[in-house]
Amino acid sequence: MCPIGIFDSGYGGLTVFRSIADQLPQYDYLYLGDNARAPYGNRSFETVYEYTLECVQWFFDQGCKLVILACNTASAKALRTIQQKDLPAMGPGKRVLGVIRPSAEEIGRFTQTRSVGVLGTKGTVSSGSYVTEISNFYPDIRVYQQACPLWVPFIENGDYKNDGVDYYIRKDLEQLFAQATDIDTVLLACTHYPLLEDRIRKYLPEGIALIAQGPIVAGSLADYLRRHPELTNILSQGGSRSFFTTDSVTDFEEHATQFFGEAVSAQHIHLELK
Incomplete structure:
Protein backbone atom coordinates (compact mmCIF):
# COMPACT_ATOMS: atom_id res chain seq x y z
CA MET A 1 0.00 0.00 0.00
CA VAL A 99 0.37 24.79 -0.44
CA ILE A 100 2.09 28.13 -1.05
CA ARG A 101 3.43 27.60 -4.56
CA PRO A 102 0.10 26.36 -6.05
CA SER A 103 -1.74 29.30 -4.47
CA ALA A 104 0.82 31.80 -5.74
CA GLU A 105 0.70 30.28 -9.21
CA GLU A 106 -3.09 30.65 -9.46
CA ILE A 107 -3.61 34.05 -7.81
CA GLY A 108 -2.91 35.95 -11.03
CA ARG A 109 -6.08 34.54 -12.60
CA PHE A 110 -8.28 36.33 -10.07
CA THR A 111 -6.91 39.86 -9.81
CA GLN A 112 -7.65 42.62 -12.30
CA THR A 113 -6.02 45.49 -10.37
CA ARG A 114 -2.86 43.40 -9.78
CA SER A 115 -3.20 44.23 -6.08
CA VAL A 116 -3.63 41.22 -3.77
CA GLY A 117 -4.20 40.82 -0.04
CA VAL A 118 -2.91 37.83 1.93
CA LEU A 119 -4.40 36.86 5.29
CA GLY A 120 -2.33 34.43 7.35
CA THR A 121 -0.78 33.53 10.67
CA LYS A 122 2.05 35.57 12.11
CA GLY A 123 4.54 32.87 11.07
CA THR A 124 3.36 32.72 7.47
CA VAL A 125 3.30 36.50 7.09
CA SER A 126 6.69 37.05 8.72
CA SER A 127 8.29 34.43 6.45
CA GLY A 128 7.52 36.55 3.39
CA SER A 129 6.95 33.36 1.41
CA TYR A 130 3.84 34.59 -0.38
CA VAL A 131 5.47 37.85 -1.39
CA THR A 132 8.41 35.91 -2.84
CA GLU A 133 6.42 33.19 -4.58
CA ILE A 134 3.82 35.51 -6.10
CA SER A 135 6.52 37.85 -7.38
CA ASN A 136 8.24 34.87 -9.02
CA PHE A 137 5.13 34.13 -11.08
CA TYR A 138 3.74 37.66 -11.38
CA PRO A 139 6.31 40.44 -10.96
CA ASP A 140 3.58 43.02 -11.64
CA ILE A 141 1.38 42.00 -8.70
CA ARG A 142 1.61 43.98 -5.47
CA VAL A 143 1.14 41.84 -2.36
CA TYR A 144 -0.17 43.23 0.94
CA GLN A 145 -0.10 40.96 3.98
CA GLN A 146 -2.04 40.99 7.22
CA ALA A 147 -1.39 38.68 10.17
CA CYS A 148 -4.52 37.48 11.96
CA PRO A 149 -3.12 35.95 15.17
CA LEU A 150 -6.43 35.33 16.95
CA TRP A 151 -8.37 33.66 14.17
CA VAL A 152 -6.88 30.19 14.59
CA PRO A 153 -7.40 30.12 18.40
CA PHE A 154 -11.06 31.09 17.89
CA ILE A 155 -11.48 28.29 15.35
CA GLU A 156 -9.57 25.64 17.31
CA ASN A 157 -11.59 26.43 20.45
CA GLY A 158 -14.85 26.12 18.55
CA ASP A 159 -15.70 29.80 19.06
CA TYR A 160 -15.63 30.81 15.41
CA LYS A 161 -19.43 30.95 15.20
CA ASN A 162 -19.69 33.40 18.09
CA ASP A 163 -20.14 37.10 17.41
CA GLY A 164 -16.97 37.93 19.37
CA VAL A 165 -14.79 36.84 16.46
CA ASP A 166 -16.39 39.47 14.21
CA TYR A 167 -14.53 42.28 15.97
CA TYR A 168 -11.16 40.76 15.12
CA ILE A 169 -12.15 39.91 11.56
CA ARG A 170 -13.32 43.46 10.94
CA LYS A 171 -10.22 44.95 12.56
CA ASP A 172 -7.77 42.78 10.60
CA LEU A 173 -9.55 43.45 7.32
CA GLU A 174 -9.51 47.19 8.00
CA GLN A 175 -5.77 47.00 8.59
CA LEU A 176 -5.29 45.07 5.36
CA PHE A 177 -7.25 47.55 3.22
CA ALA A 178 -5.59 50.48 4.95
CA GLN A 179 -2.42 49.36 3.17
CA ALA A 180 -4.01 49.70 -0.29
CA THR A 181 -7.47 50.68 -1.50
CA ASP A 182 -7.25 48.87 -4.84
CA ILE A 183 -6.97 45.32 -3.48
CA ASP A 184 -9.47 43.23 -5.46
CA THR A 185 -8.43 39.70 -4.38
CA VAL A 186 -7.90 38.31 -0.89
CA LEU A 187 -6.21 34.94 -0.34
CA LEU A 188 -6.96 32.92 2.78
CA ALA A 189 -3.37 31.81 3.41
CA CYS A 190 -4.28 29.59 6.34
CA THR A 191 -6.19 26.36 5.95
CA HIS A 192 -8.27 27.12 9.05
CA TYR A 193 -9.76 30.28 7.60
CA PRO A 194 -12.38 28.70 5.28
CA LEU A 195 -14.44 28.05 8.42
CA LEU A 196 -14.70 31.83 8.79
CA GLU A 197 -15.44 32.47 5.13
CA ASP A 198 -19.05 33.61 5.60
CA ARG A 199 -18.08 36.00 8.39
CA ILE A 200 -15.12 37.36 6.43
CA ARG A 201 -17.35 38.09 3.44
CA LYS A 202 -19.59 40.27 5.64
CA TYR A 203 -16.75 42.76 6.10
CA LEU A 204 -15.18 42.64 2.64
CA PRO A 205 -15.86 45.50 0.24
CA GLU A 206 -18.23 44.58 -2.57
CA GLY A 207 -16.67 42.87 -5.54
CA ILE A 208 -13.63 41.47 -3.74
CA ALA A 209 -12.67 37.91 -4.69
CA LEU A 210 -12.08 35.73 -1.62
CA ILE A 211 -9.90 32.71 -2.42
CA ALA A 212 -9.58 29.53 -0.34
CA GLN A 213 -6.68 27.17 -0.95
CA GLY A 214 -8.38 23.77 -0.94
Missing part, protein backbone atom coordinates in the same frame (compact mmCIF):
# COMPACT_ATOMS: atom_id res chain seq x y z
CA CYS A 2 1.33 3.44 -0.98
CA PRO A 3 -1.03 6.14 0.27
CA ILE A 4 -0.74 9.92 -0.12
CA GLY A 5 0.19 11.62 3.15
CA ILE A 6 -1.46 14.89 4.15
CA PHE A 7 0.01 16.81 7.07
CA ASP A 8 -1.00 19.77 9.21
CA SER A 9 -0.06 21.02 12.64
CA GLY A 10 -3.71 20.61 13.61
CA TYR A 11 -7.10 20.57 11.93
CA GLY A 12 -6.84 23.18 9.19
CA GLY A 13 -5.30 20.83 6.65
CA LEU A 14 -8.54 18.89 6.69
CA THR A 15 -10.13 21.65 4.55
CA VAL A 16 -7.45 20.96 1.93
CA PHE A 17 -7.85 17.20 2.38
CA ARG A 18 -11.60 17.60 1.78
CA SER A 19 -10.99 19.24 -1.60
CA ILE A 20 -8.32 16.69 -2.55
CA ALA A 21 -10.51 13.73 -1.59
CA ASP A 22 -13.44 15.18 -3.54
CA GLN A 23 -11.34 15.67 -6.68
CA LEU A 24 -9.18 12.54 -6.38
CA PRO A 25 -11.32 10.06 -4.42
CA GLN A 26 -9.65 6.95 -5.84
CA TYR A 27 -6.39 7.22 -3.87
CA ASP A 28 -5.61 6.00 -0.35
CA TYR A 29 -4.81 8.77 2.14
CA LEU A 30 -3.22 9.17 5.56
CA TYR A 31 -3.84 12.40 7.46
CA LEU A 32 -1.72 13.42 10.44
CA GLY A 33 -2.47 16.34 12.73
CA ASP A 34 0.35 17.24 15.13
CA ASN A 35 -2.19 18.61 17.58
CA ALA A 36 -0.02 18.03 20.64
CA ARG A 37 2.45 20.65 19.40
CA ALA A 38 0.00 22.99 17.66
CA PRO A 39 -0.17 25.78 16.81
CA TYR A 40 2.95 26.15 14.69
CA GLY A 41 2.21 29.75 13.69
CA ASN A 42 4.26 31.51 16.38
CA ARG A 43 7.11 29.00 16.60
CA SER A 44 10.60 29.60 15.25
CA PHE A 45 11.75 28.47 11.81
CA GLU A 46 14.02 25.86 13.39
CA THR A 47 11.29 24.40 15.60
CA VAL A 48 8.75 24.23 12.76
CA TYR A 49 11.36 22.58 10.56
CA GLU A 50 12.21 19.96 13.21
CA TYR A 51 8.57 19.14 13.92
CA THR A 52 7.62 19.00 10.25
CA LEU A 53 10.58 16.82 9.31
CA GLU A 54 9.71 14.39 12.07
CA CYS A 55 6.15 14.10 10.77
CA VAL A 56 7.30 13.74 7.16
CA GLN A 57 9.58 10.89 8.22
CA TRP A 58 6.60 9.25 9.96
CA PHE A 59 4.66 9.32 6.70
CA PHE A 60 7.55 7.75 4.81
CA ASP A 61 7.76 5.05 7.48
CA GLN A 62 4.08 4.25 6.77
CA GLY A 63 4.85 3.65 3.10
CA CYS A 64 3.94 7.06 1.68
CA LYS A 65 5.95 8.27 -1.30
CA LEU A 66 4.16 11.63 -1.57
CA VAL A 67 3.44 13.98 1.34
CA ILE A 68 1.42 17.20 1.07
CA LEU A 69 2.17 19.84 3.70
CA ALA A 70 -1.39 21.16 3.98
CA CYS A 71 -0.14 23.77 6.44
CA ASN A 72 0.98 27.24 5.42
CA THR A 73 3.39 27.64 8.33
CA ALA A 74 5.11 24.32 7.61
CA SER A 75 5.18 25.14 3.90
CA ALA A 76 6.70 28.56 4.64
CA LYS A 77 9.23 27.55 7.28
CA ALA A 78 10.17 23.95 6.51
CA LEU A 79 9.35 22.83 2.97
CA ARG A 80 12.32 24.28 1.10
CA THR A 81 14.86 22.92 3.61
CA ILE A 82 13.27 19.47 3.59
CA GLN A 83 13.22 19.37 -0.20
CA GLN A 84 16.80 20.55 -0.62
CA LYS A 85 18.55 19.11 2.42
CA ASP A 86 16.69 16.05 3.64
CA LEU A 87 14.90 14.38 0.73
CA PRO A 88 18.09 13.45 -1.17
CA ALA A 89 19.21 11.43 1.85
CA MET A 90 15.84 9.74 2.39
CA GLY A 91 15.98 7.54 -0.66
CA PRO A 92 14.76 7.89 -4.24
CA GLY A 93 11.20 8.56 -5.31
CA LYS A 94 9.99 10.48 -2.27
CA ARG A 95 8.24 13.82 -2.76
CA VAL A 96 7.08 16.58 -0.39
CA LEU A 97 4.85 19.36 -1.72
CA GLY A 98 3.33 22.44 -0.06
CA PRO A 215 -9.66 23.70 -4.53
CA ILE A 216 -6.43 25.27 -5.82
CA VAL A 217 -4.21 22.70 -4.09
CA ALA A 218 -6.45 19.83 -5.20
CA GLY A 219 -6.31 20.97 -8.81
CA SER A 220 -2.56 21.45 -8.62
CA LEU A 221 -2.10 17.95 -7.19
CA ALA A 222 -4.22 16.42 -9.94
CA ASP A 223 -2.07 18.19 -12.54
CA TYR A 224 1.13 17.11 -10.77
CA LEU A 225 0.07 13.48 -10.82
CA ARG A 226 -0.80 13.69 -14.52
CA ARG A 227 2.71 14.99 -15.20
CA HIS A 228 4.39 12.33 -13.04
CA PRO A 229 3.05 8.92 -14.10
CA GLU A 230 6.04 7.24 -12.45
CA LEU A 231 4.56 8.36 -9.12
CA THR A 232 0.93 7.87 -10.03
CA ASN A 233 1.57 4.26 -11.01
CA ILE A 234 2.80 3.30 -7.53
CA LEU A 235 0.13 5.12 -5.50
CA SER A 236 -2.46 2.73 -4.11
CA GLN A 237 -6.04 3.31 -5.19
CA GLY A 238 -8.34 1.76 -2.64
CA GLY A 239 -10.19 4.94 -1.72
CA SER A 240 -9.31 4.58 1.99
CA ARG A 241 -8.89 7.50 4.41
CA SER A 242 -7.07 7.10 7.72
CA PHE A 243 -6.66 9.82 10.34
CA PHE A 244 -3.97 10.16 13.01
CA THR A 245 -3.26 12.68 15.75
CA THR A 246 -0.46 13.22 18.26
CA ASP A 247 -2.98 14.36 20.89
CA SER A 248 -6.39 13.31 22.19
CA VAL A 249 -8.32 11.11 19.76
CA THR A 250 -11.64 12.23 21.24
CA ASP A 251 -10.84 15.91 20.76
CA PHE A 252 -9.51 15.31 17.27
CA GLU A 253 -12.61 13.44 16.14
CA GLU A 254 -14.89 16.12 17.57
CA HIS A 255 -13.09 19.03 15.89
CA ALA A 256 -12.16 17.22 12.68
CA THR A 257 -15.80 16.74 11.76
CA GLN A 258 -16.22 20.52 11.47
CA PHE A 259 -13.23 20.85 9.13
CA PHE A 260 -13.67 17.71 7.02
CA GLY A 261 -17.43 17.88 6.71
CA GLU A 262 -18.07 14.33 7.89
CA ALA A 263 -17.42 12.17 10.92
CA VAL A 264 -13.92 10.72 11.15
CA SER A 265 -12.35 7.98 13.23
CA ALA A 266 -8.79 8.68 14.35
CA GLN A 267 -5.84 6.86 15.90
CA HIS A 268 -3.21 8.22 18.26
CA ILE A 269 0.50 8.17 17.48
CA HIS A 270 3.38 9.17 19.71
CA LEU A 271 6.14 11.45 18.49
CA GLU A 272 9.05 12.78 20.52
CA LEU A 273 7.42 15.89 21.96
CA LYS A 274 9.72 18.87 22.50
